[in-house]
Amino acid sequence: MTVKFTINGVPVEAEKGESVIDVARRYGFEIPSLCHHPAVEPYGACRVCLVEISKGGRKKMTTCCNYEVQDGIEVVTDNEDIRRNRATVIELLLAEAPKAKAIVKLAEEYGIHKSRYEKEGDPVAQMHDGCILCGLCVRVCTEVVEVSALNFTGRGDKRNVGTPYMETPQNCIACGACAYVCPTDCIGFEEENGVRRLKKWNRELPLAKGEDGRPFAPQFQLWYFTQKAGLDKDFYKKGGPGSR
Numbered sequence: 001m002t003v004k005f006t007i008n009g010v011p012v013e014a015e016k017g018e019s020v021i022d023v024a025r026r027y028g029f030e031i032p033s034l035c036h037h038p039a040v041e042p043y044g045a046c047r048v049c050l051v052e053i054s055k056g057g058r059k060k061m062t063t064c065c066n067y068e069v070q071d072g073i074e075v076v077t078d079n080e081d082i083r084r085n086r087a088t089v090i091e092l093l094l095a096e097a098p099k100a101k102a103i104v105k106l107a108e109e110y111g112i113h114k115s116r117y118e119k120e121g122d123p124v125a126q127m128h129d130g131c132i133l134c135g136l137c138v139r140v141c142t143e144v145v146e147v148s149a150l151n152f153t154g155r156g157d158k159r160n161v162g163t164p165y166m167e168t169p170q171n172c173i174a175c176g177a178c179a180y181v182c183p184t185d186c187i188g189f190e191e192e193n194g195v196r197r198l199k200k201w202n203r204e205l206p207l208a209k210g211e212d213g214r215p216f217a218p219q220f221q222l223w224y225f226t227q228k229a230g231l232d233k234d235f236y237k238k239g240g241p242g243s244r
């Protein structure tokens with residue numbers, strides 16, 4: 001079913017169920033985001049995708065990654081108010097992850113070079129260790145990889161992202177999808193001496209070798225894929241990318 005509305009005065013069309021951010025981007029409007037990925041369910045955690053939406057004569061500022069398109073709404077993606085609110089959100093996130101390249105870059109675009117909220121030795125920031133609790137790693141691991149090795153833990157100041165009981169997750173296949181989507185690069189993906197390592201989850205797995213003798217993927221990941229896809233157990237040794 002087609003939904004019709006406007007973005008910055010431009011008439012647009014979308015499919016029912018789409019989010020405003022995905023439609024806006026399809027039409028070429030730029031909206032910053034840190035916790036959004038079209039492959040997973042929205043979570044609305046980072047709040048940098050703020051826009052203004054008017055509906056039935058009422059206007060409100062809201063995150064648009066988790067706002068479903070509706071007929072007749074008027075979306076504004078950029079104005080002074082939006083930029084001021086986004087700047088505050090970005091400054092808070094910068095205090096949490098001052099070394100995260102994506103956040104530093106975004107902050108600079110909003111004229112922020114150092115966060116006023118950054119506190120030397122802040123125990124909460126230290127516990128998060130560069131993580132902004134966007135939940136992308138959790139959602140990707142659960143919804144895309146379907147391994148569910150990660151979760152949110154604790155409440156309030158103790159809220160964090162990690163593995164059950166903060167122990168090495170034995171079901172993690174070290175695919176690296178969580179590290180790939182992490183907006184702050186705080187998971188730590190490394191490959192060295194035939195071993196793939198996810199530092200934050202304390203998970204290390206040996207890599208299988210391809211036909212050229214080079215390590216290319218964890219044996220456990222290949223086993224998981226063959227099981228999941230119902231492939232022959234020797235798929236990666238025979239016709240597949242090759243493993244020894």
Ligand code: SF4
Nearest residue numbers: 141172173175176178
């Ligand atoms: S590397 Fe492990 S924790 Fe990360 S997405 Fe893959 S299975 Fe999940």
Ligand code: SF4
Nearest residue numbers: 131132134135137182
């Ligand atoms: S580790 Fe990265 S992806 Fe996971 S919640 Fe933290 S910032 Fe987001």
Ligand code: FES
Nearest residue numbers: 033046047049065
């Ligand atoms: S991208 Fe919308 S809240 Fe994070």
